[in-house]
Amino acid sequence: QKEVEQDPGPLSVPEGAIVSLNCTYSNSAFQYFMWYRQYSRKGPELLMYTYSSGNKEDGRFTAQVDKSSKYISLFIRDSQPSDSATYLCAMSSGGSYIPTFGRGTSLIVHP
Amino acid sequence: GAVVSQHPSRVICKSGTSVKIECRSLDFQATTMFWYRQFPKKSLMLMATSNEGSKATYEQGVEKDKFLINHASLTLSTLTVTSAHPEDSSFYICSLTTGTTRGAFFGQGTRLTVV
Numbered sequence: 001q002k003e004v005e006q007d008p009g010p011l012s013v014p015e016g017a018i019v020s021l022n023c024t025y026s027n028s029a030f031q032y033f034m035w036y037r038q039y040s041r042k043g044p045e046l047l048m049y050t051y052s053s054g055n056k057e058d059g060r061f062t063a064q065v066d067k068s069s070k071y072i073s074l075f076i077r078d079s080q081p082s083d084s085a086t087y088l089c090a091m092s093s094g095g096s097y098i099p100t101f102g103r104g105t106s107l108i109v110h111p
Numbered sequence: 112g113a114v115v116s117q118h119p120s121r122v123i124c125k126s127g128t129s130v131k132i133e134c135r136s137l138d139f140q141a142t143t144m145f146w147y148r149q150f151p152k153k154s155l156m157l158m159a160t161s162n163e164g165s166k167a168t169y170e171q172g173v174e175k176d177k178f179l180i181n182h183a184s185l186t187l188s189t190l191t192v193t194s195a196h197p198e199d200s201s202f203y204i205c206s207l208t209t210g211t212t213r214g215a216f217f218g219q220g221t222r223l224t225v226v
Contacts, residue, residue, distance in 0.1 A: 004154075006154075008152055032214075034214050034215075036217075041120075041202075041220065041222060042219055042220060043115075043117065043204045043206075043217035043218050043219045043220040044155070044204070044217045045217070046214040046215070046216060049214045088154070088155070090215075097143070097208045097215075098145065098157060098160070099214075099215060101154045101155045102154060103152070103153055103154040104152075104154060106152075
């Protein structure tokens with residue numbers, strides 16, 4: 001079992017839809033949870049960063065962490081074609097600055 | 112967050128030659144930088160941790176003589192792919208952490224094609 005599982009998709013949604021992206025993990029030591037957006041042929045860009053359980057909102061993006069279920073989510077409201085990208089989840093433990101990444105979910109938002 | 116500049120963004124080289132990729136931290140002094148490799152539809156694979164003024168720490172299975180890393184200053188780390196072969200063709204990305212967040216900041220990536 002991989003430490004971080006993420007469905008690669010692709011996930012195709014119409015413009016304006018609410019998008020839900022998810023990851024599960026097995027390492028209970030993970031305390032820091034991140035979401036990155038990666039456009040084609042570009043490096044990942046940090047979108048959201050969360051410590052421990054709970055919700056965090058930033059504009060159209062909401063990150064949720066449920067440590068009891070070892071499950072994290074990223075919600076995108078009012079999705080736009082410009083949101084089309086690969087979204088990678090990542091997480092790290094308290095003793096490491098090196099995140100463990102999921103394989104990424106490809107999102108396509110069509111007009 | 113930190114601004115990371117990676118160069119070149121794309122390079123094509125002949126088999127057997129060496130290629131150097133530069134990663135610069137433009138607004139942060141990074142004692143530690145990281146090098147990743149990414150295959151299509153695959154996750155980021157950490158290759159090595161680059162430490163300023165000392166030897167890099169390589170992940171298991173990564174050939175240190177093949178992928179030479181030099182972190183000569185607090186703002187520059189380089190990855191040299193020596194005697195490149197077609198199987199080295201990949202997307203290489205550098206990153207750093209600022210210490211104030213566990214998030215990492217990435218360069219733009221380098222698409223290496225060995226022909």
